[in-house]
Amino acid sequence: MALVAALGAILNSPIPPVGIEILPGDPSAWLPECSNNRPFLFEERNLGIPLKAVCRAYLEASHIFSNARKAGLSSVETGDVSLANSTSVLLLANPAHQTALNTRKILVDSGFIDANVELDFTAALLSSHEASKHSTLWHHRRWLLRRSRRNYSENIDEGDDTLSGIALSVGDYRSELSIVSRACERYPRNYFAWNHRYTCVRSLVSSINRLRSNSSHSNLVEVLDEECSWITSWIERHISDYTAMQYACQLSQLLQETSHNDVSSHLTQSPSENVLHSFNFQTLRTHAESLLRAYPDHESLWLYLRSTFQYSGTSIERVEDGSIVRGLILFVRDLSNTAPKGSGQDTSLEDKCGIINLHACRFLSWLARRLNATVGALEGNGRAINCSVDVGILADSLLRTLSTAD
Amino acid sequence: MSASQLLIPLHVQYIKSLGENKDDLVYHLTAHLRMNAVYWGLTALCAMGHKDALDRDEMIEYVMSCWDEEAGGFGAHPDHDPHLLPTLSAIQILTIHDSQDKLNIPKVTKFILSLQQPSGVFAGDQWGEIDTRFLYSAVNALSLIGQLHLLDVEKTVGYIKKCKNFDGGFGAVAGAESHAAQVWVCTAALAILDRLDVIDQDTLAWWLAERQLPNGGFNGRPQKLEDVCYSYWVLSSLSILRKLSWIDSEKLIPFVLSAQDTENGGIADRPGDLADVFHTVFGIVGLSLLGYPGLVDIDPVYCMPADLVASKGLRKDWEALPRRNS
Incomplete structure (x- = not known):
């Protein structure tokens, strides 16, 4: 049990670690003279703990935790230290241990654990590859922020797990966004980290809207x-991160929805100096096209381009100027034409060419559906998307359909 | 053994072995998923026609040991807090074993309904994490215990609508990226609520079919790796939309089979990785929907044996591929 106490003391200290790493193998490989009670490294607020020690600590902690729970949560007060220690070790080894997180929420509510310290502790947990993908840890952070920051709105729908209406500081926003960025570097396409980011940025926009004349507004x-x-x-x-591209579109949509309010009025003061002013679907579309020119074999970029047409106000059905659609079709046809052709010897090049054609076909068939155009090459059902259709024929037949419609 | 066919006896053996090592670390590390794992194992056995390979009484006893009388819900393990996910699994297990009489239906109904939020989404437990997975769990569970009439359907469907993305798919929460597993929970919940009209069916089916990769496997989001479990999320959603023919099943079947562990049984996320019960069940029920020979029909809305769902009068208008003889 001494191991759990030793680790627990570090994890629950008022200044928790900034990073946690599980090291492969057993302690002797890392710590030639390690003590049985302290088989881990803790230097400059970074905790490194060998896998075998984590396993031993986890079994010990399970035992302590189970006994403490059997004693009943009503007697939580008497067992606070052992609950705090055991839950922190359980989460270190198994970040999906929801009951451990729940218990820590009870300890925060009772004042035994400070919410800000707990935010630091979860930030350290989220620094590990394995932990950062768990939705429950991200929710835990939002729960802590709601508990510890002031509400400025009385109508917060807590049931929607939102941060809007909560008075987060500039530092809070920066901290959340950087924790998410780190998590997405360590665990690519991290679904729940990106959701957390979107929740934060929605909160940010609503804070900006509220604080029109306040001094912290410009920050x-x-x-x-x-x-x-x-x-x-x-x-x-x-360039393979469609999750990021989807987020960019959501962000653009959010700005578009709030463009009539204070965000834009602030910006008119110095439009040339900020990115925000020009962050819209037109810019994103140009961005997507330029990346596609360089990397046409990346599916994400094709879907990025689709996305920029789909949000409100820019949906392709509403584009009355047919030249935009024609331009898009020609763009796709050119991309496909300039794709590297396999020589018969270089199979990777041939594969690449096939992939570009597949994405180009899928894009054009998507476009045809959006325009309700009937295109001979795409008759039938969705199976066509997995067959190879000649992009040039598809593009030309789509262009003809458009001329007829004119 | 060759991976050119489904190794049913080996997988049955694998599932039976899972509960045997209660002292090892893996057992402890996965305790928070135990109830779900029991349901996955049982469903895989049902799909292979070996429902009785695990002891029925022991299983029911385990389920009831996770009941939290005070809250009215089930935890994943006796030491764990009640949550909607294990509550659904518990109800599914008891239903498969014809033991709903063990349930305190008024109490569990109250627990489930208490987790619905003003927006219509469900929280997983009293701490308030929300997800369309929890919404589906609530709808499925209420339907299985015959209490769906107590649900505010408009409110529930209202939240699903908020999660619909331009690509026709659905995410975990409003504004989140479309994800094949979230698509399945939303599609299946709408099927149970007879509200498939909410779905832009062609757009969604195209998005789902575009998840198939050149190697035959499916990913759950664009430009991610293929994974056996996504074949089920995509197949079940397409089956509910009656568009299973849109994908290439001749390429998918060998991919799923190639992810089998031909020595110890079980199926992994992709060939060469370690097998687990989660990928085992979704690999097998996916094959069942494709009409793979020798398997039992599985209902893609409830992910339970189709005969059982039909006998409760809950069958919806889904369509699987016809069962093949060999």
Whole structure:
């Protein structure tokens, strides 16, 4: 039980670790003279713990936790230290242990654990690859933020797990966004981390709307401005990350919905200096097209381009100017024409060419459906998408359909 | 053994072995999923026609040991807090074993309904995490215990509508990226509520079919790796939409079979990885929907034996591929 106490003391300290890493193998490989009670490394607030020690600690902690729960949560007060220690070790080894997280919420509510310290502890947990994918830890953070920050609205629908209406500081926003970025680097396409980011940015926009004349207003707008340039450069560094592209579109939509209010009025003061001002679907579309020109074999980019047409106000059915649609068809046809052709010897090049054609076909058939155009090459049902259709024929027949419609 | 066919006796053996090592670390590390795992194992056995390979009384006893009388819900393990996910699994297990009489139906109904939020979504437990998975769990469970009439259908469907994305798919919460597993829970919940009209069916079916990769397997989101479990989420959703013919099953079947562990049984997420019960059940029920020979029909809405669902009068208008003889 001494191991759980030793680890628990570090994990539950008022200044928790900033990073946690599980090291492969057993302690002797890392710590030639390790003590049985302290078979881990803790330096400069980084905890490194060998896998075998984690396993031993987990079994010990399960035992302590189970006994404490059997004693009944009504006597939680008497067992606070052992509950705090055992739950922190359970979460270290098994971040999906929801009951351990629930118990810690009870300890926060009772004042035994400080909410800010708990935010630091979960940030450390989320620094690990395995932990960062669990929805429950992200929810735990939102729960803590709601508990510890002031509400500025009386109509917060807590049932929607929102952060809107909660008075988060500039520092809070920066901290949440950077924890998410780190988690998405360690665990690509991290679904729940991106959801958390969207929840935060919605909260940010609603805070900006509220604080029209407040001095912290411009600081919040700055965070939003940084977010717009951050996501653009993230996409350029992660061209297979459709989750990021979907997020960029959601962000653009959010800004569009609030464009009549204070966000834009603030921006008119210095439009040339910020990214926010020009962050819209037109810009995203140009962004998607330029990336597609360079990397036409990336499915994510094709769907990015689709997405930029789909949000309200820009949906393709409403594009009355047929030249945009024609331009899009020609763009796809050219991309497919300029795709590297296999020579028969280089199979990887041949595969690449096939993939580009597949995505181009899927794009055009999507376009045809959006326009309600009947295209001979696509007659029948959705099976066609997995067959190879000649992109040139498809594009030309789509163009003819458009001329007839004119 | 060759992976060119489904190794039924080996998988039955694998599932039976799962509950045997209660002292090992893996057992403890997965305690928070135990109830779900029992349901997955049982459903896989049902699909292979070996429902009785696990002891019925022992299983029911385990389920009831996870009942939280005060809350009115089930935990995943006797030491764990009640939650909607294990509550659904518990109800499914008891239903498969014709033991709903063990349930305190008024109490569990009250627990489930108490978790619905003003927006119509369900929280998983009293701490308030929300997800369309929990919404589906609530709808499925209420339907199985005959209490669906107590649900505010408009409110529930209202939240699903908020999760609908331009690509026709659904995410975990409003604004979240479309994800094949979330598509399935939303589609199946709408099927149970007779509200498939909410779905833009062609758009969604195209998105689902585009999840098939050149190697035959399916991913759950664009440009992710193929994974056996996604074949089920996609197949069951397409089956509910009656568009299972849109995908290439001739390429999918060998992919699922290639992810089998031909020595110890079980199916992994993809060939070469470690097998687990989660991928085992979804690999097998996916094959069942494709008409794979020797398997029992599985209902894609409830993910339970189709005969059982039909006998309770709950069958919806889904369509699987016809069962093949060999």
